[in-house]
Every structure is written in structure tokens, then in C-alpha cells.
Amino acid sequence: MSERLDVRKTYKLVINGAFVRSESGRSYEVRNAAGEFWANVAQGSRKDVRDAVKAARAAQAGWWTATAYNRGQVLFRLAEMAEARREELSQHVAAAEGVGGADAHASVARGIDRIVWYAGWTDKVAQVLGGANPVAGPFFNFSLPVPSGVVGVLAPQDSSFEGFVDTVLAPLAVGNAVVVATSETRPTPGLLLGEMSATSDFPAGVLNVISGLTRELAPTLASHEDVDGLDLEGAGDDHDELAAAAAASIKRVRRAGAGDYAASSTSRLRSFVETSTVWHTIGR
């Protein structure tokens, strides 16, 4: 009796709501922490990044003008989807990070809880970061937090799920569209989350996930004129160079941090938020 052959999966990019191979036709081998073959993964190109930015730009206004309640429902749906695929995510985290099953499960659980945390933020950011300003005159003056727009994220290289969730969900929660370059060597948990986003009512283009070589993808994100913000968490050695490239279009830049992806601080939420202030006259 012949043994059943398993069906092996090709991991594709998520661009504009579609699962695509890289336009370059390239893929690369991802190995687990022990150095064994784990998966073939699409190797995104500069052109893929540009396509993703275009899709993100087109999607961002709709994502922001949807109600905050609706955005929260979509993010919570993502948590529900991830919860249903915890086992699979844990296997990928264990393979990618070389941690034991229990640690991988715990890490995935924290990551999912983090999605829930951000789901709760969508309709509270304005109440925490915004407010009325008592100007000295007959004016009603108030400030609202609004999204920066399109945010490029270099996901952490080490924390394949928790770190990916934290860096991606924060800009999404406040109404940005995101183009994320996954960890170069540990891309599959992020790609899986990208897959789940397709069944969580995310409008196409709001979350674009690209795997590949960070040194190829990052400079395009950093220098792209239509990217408004850049999270350099996974930038590695090129960090400062990328930060300098972002200056050309005055991007908001978040520098790599200490790797705390469960902080109770709103720091990451505030990274890609602008303050919009409205003055309105008061008078009979």
C-alpha cells in the first residue's frame, strides 16, 4: 500500500487582497531553526512593493472612513480567525524560532490577545489622543487623531508572529493601510496572518504582506514617495541608512525598539497618527 503524499503549499504574497507569486517569478527556501527545509516562499521584488503601495493608497481612504466600530469588528474577526488556526501558527512559530511547543503556543496566544487589544483601540484612540481645546475666543476648537496614510513596516526579523502582529496591527487600528515586509528568514507566520486577513472582511489593499530579502524590499519602502510612515523594527544593519532615505518625503519614522511587543503603552499607536485641528466660529 502506497503512503499518501502530503500536499505541499506554496506561500504567496498578499497584494491588494489577492494571493500572488512575485511578479519577478522568484521564490526562496525558508529553513526552520534547525536548518532543515521548511517551505518555499515567494521572493518579493521592488515592483511588488510598488504594486502594494499603490493598492494600499487606493484602499486607505475607505478603511479610514469606515466607522471605527467597523474597523474594530474587522480586527476582532482577525483574532477569531487566528484563534481557529492556533495549532498551525504555533507549528510555524516553533519551526521559525526554534522554541518548544509550549513556548510557541504561548507566543501565539499572546499575539492573538494583542490583536484583540488593538481591536479595542479603534474606537478609543480619538478619545485618548483627541479633545477640545479651550482657545481664548469665540471658537469651538477640537483636535482629532487621523491616520498618516500608507505605512511601510519592516516586521521584526526574530519575533515571527508576536512582533509581526504588534507592528502591523498598530498602524491598521488607527486607520492606516499597511505594506509589510515579513521577517526574511521567518516569514510564514506573517504570511499566514495575511491569509487570515482575506477571511476577516479586510477591504482589499488595506494589508499587503510581502516576503523576500529585506535588503531588496526595505530601500523601496523607505524611499517610496507615496509611503507616509515607516516602521524600522526589522531593518537590521541598514537601519540608519533607511531612516535617512525616508527623510526625502518627510516620512514619519519609527526607529527599532527594544522588542517589547506586548507593551501597555500607546507608543506604537501614536507613531503613525497625525493631529487634525478644526476651528469653528461661535456666534449668534
Added chain:
Amino acid sequence: MTENHLATSHLGAFDYDPAPESASIARLRDAYGLFIDGDFTDAASHASFASVNPATGADLANVAQANSPDVDRAVAAARHAYDTVWSKTTGAQRAKYLFRIARLIQERSRELAVVETLDNGKPIRESRDIDVPLAAAHFFYYAGWADKLEHAGYGANPRPVGVAGQIIPWNFPLLMAAWKLAPALAAGNTCVLKPAETTPLSALILAEILQQAELPAGVVNILTGDGATGAALVEHPGVDKIAFTGSTEVGRLIQRRVAGSAKRLTLELGGKGANIVFDDAPIDEMIEGIIDGIFFNQGHVCCAGSRLLVQETIADEVLRRLVRRVEQLRVGDPLDKNTDVGAINSAAQLAKITELVAAGEAEGATRYSSSCELPSAGYWFAPTVFANVSSSHRIAREEIFGPVLSVLTFRTPDEAVAKANDTNYGLACGVWSEKGSRTLWVAERLRAGVIWANTYNRFDPTSPFGGVRESGFGREGGRHGLEAYLDV
């Protein structure tokens, strides 16, 4: 009135066929116990009473009558749950329970809408599209706060108050339960909730939902009963906080009862909301807004726009169009999806409305009531508009809590503000004008907790709601709604 009759016969050609929702969706049981410590149990006295469908007068189900011993049990269960479980449950865990409850309300929304309409008499369109979705949204919103309390502006580590006693009215039974429970649980309190005597059923479905969500026993206890049950809860020494929504008369009694104790108190009471219409307002939207402001939920709304203040220059036209619009309202079977105005909630409320309307006529105001045919069984009142009302009339001063609008006029913005504030209440007002600067000028001067501009009766979990003056104190909804349940 000739024109009205013409309008009616013309519309008759376009009459709707009945489109009733099925009452069987409610799946009501014959009898419900008290929900104490996670289980449904009999009242100690075994006493019970029937909850009645106000649209037919028929009994819907029997519910237990809680008395003092039951209040003791419920408060003890809440205290025990607070000490042993809930105060040790992390914010993130509390959030997950609340998200579960929100999801379950969404999943059982059709059933809840039908139960609410059967028990309350409100149109299914409202219970389906407003009460139930808003209740779910409230749990969603406060779920998100449970693990973010340090960001709410009340300090680094805000603590809960303890055991909350919560007494809610009959006009939005499920929604008021959500307004009370969601922030209390998010902040880490345990609860004893008393639904209104005439509308206990949706709270009991909610108790089933709490069981489905596996909320730890005793965290929420639900006691059906009458005013005496509420009084026992208010006076119970084991309760740290009382939250009451209802009449100003009862609110005053409660405030007196808790005076001298360390109990915290929030009150959301009556209102006599002024809906102020300037002559530059967009008239079609404004007429719909006035109609919605007073006839939404049969006018059983504490923030109803029950006093219309119209600028004199457009008063005749506004009145003419209002009377015509009132004639078009569809009054009848609350389960019919086309119904605009349903049943009055109880015989007592109908008697109160009838008495105040008679006083309006006796005091010389001009009455226009819809000529709609009212069902013979149950409690009904035809939508009514009073013109030529003066500020001293009872129908301009007292809360009618029914489908009755009093129309007054004004000439200048100053006069509008003065008339709007000429009340002991201060819950909500509306301002209709295309001129934003004037709307804000008026809003600054209105003594009311909520002011709607070019809209009315809007509710959202993120938006604080509550009154000033004799409409009560404390806010429900939004970041502000957490304060009542935090020891800050």
C-alpha cells in the same frame, strides 16, 4: 384639517400589506426564575407575576418576584464573586468575556428583538435596528476598555468600586441593561441588576447569554421584581454603588435613601427636551427629525424632543407639515415591520399620558391627533401634536413620556435659549439650523447633557449620555462612562 383628510385618502391608495415578524422566534419559556450566582432559582417566597404584551394585553411569561431575602442572596453572590474571582481576573480576561457577550447578543439578535417588541410594545423595526445592535455595540466598546483602563484618564491604576446595584427602566430594557453592565464589568465590578417590572424578559435572555459566555457565577445577578425590590437593593448595605435610570420622582427618593451612606450614585432621570428650529433649517430633514425626536419608541424616551421651539417666521408651515406627517405615521402591531409607532407600555403609563393630554386641552392648547385606527386590545395612544402651547402649561413643563409633542414659538436666539432652559430638567436638546456658528452659540448656552445639531435621538457607545439639573448626574457611554464604576 381638510387638507389632512385629503392627504390621508390619497395615501390610502398606497397602503401596505401586513408584514409581521413571527412571535414564535421569541422561544419564551412559561416561567423564569431569578438569576443568582449563575443559576436560575425560585424566589424565596415563590411569588411570581406575569409580564404582559402591551399590544394585546396577553400574558407572555411568568417571572419571579424578588424580595429582601433574594436581594440578600444576590448581593452576597456578587460580593463573593468580586472577592474570589472577578477582582482577580485580568483586564484582558474581562475583555474576552465581554466580547463573548457581544457576539452572543449578535447571534441571538433576532430572538432578542422579538422578545423586546413583545414585552415592551416598541416597533420591531426599532428593536431590530436600534436596541439590539446598540446593546451588542456597547459590550464591544467596553470590552475594549477592560484592558486599557490606565489610558482612560483616571490615573495609572484605577480600581473598581465593588458591587454595583443597577436599576433600569422599561423603555429600552436590553439596551439599558447593556449600558449598565458593560462599563461596570469592564471596570471590574460585579453587579446586581433589576430590570423594570413591566419589561423583565430580555434581561432574562441576557442571563442565558451570560451562562453561554461562561461568565463566572455571581458576577452578574438579575432580580426581577417591582419597586420594593429596587428599594431593597438601594438600601442594601452590601452594595457599593447604585446606578438608576428612571423617573426624576424615584431618583429623588433614591438619592435621599443613600444620603448619609458611602454608596456612590449615578442617576439618569427624566427630561423635557427642547428641539429648537431656526428658520434657515433644511425643512424636510428637520420635519423628519422632529417626528423621530418625539415619536421614536412611542415617545417613551427620557431625552425625547417633547418641546418643539419654532422660530415664528416658519411656525405655520412647520405645524402644517408636522400635522400632515403625523397623519402618515403607521400605528399598530409592533411586530409588523412597517409599523412606526407601537403600543404604550402599560395601563399606568397610558393613564398618565391621557391625563396630561386632557390637561393640555383644558389649559387651552390646540390638539391635533392622528385619525389612525387604534387596536381594541392592549394600550394605545394616537400620535398627538399640541399647538398654541405656552411655557406655563403642564404639557410644556411635565414629562409626558408618550407620543405627544408641544409646539411653542420664539423670535430670537436669546429667546430660544431662555425658553429651552425654562425647565427643571436638562437631559437633551436639539438645534436645527444651517448656520454652524449659531448652533454652537446656542449649544454653549443650553443647560443640557446632550445637544444634537440637525439630528435627534442619536446614540453610540462611544458618546457620553446623561443629564444636568433634575435630569440626574453621571454619564453613561464613552470614556466618561467608566468613571461611575471606578474608585477614582
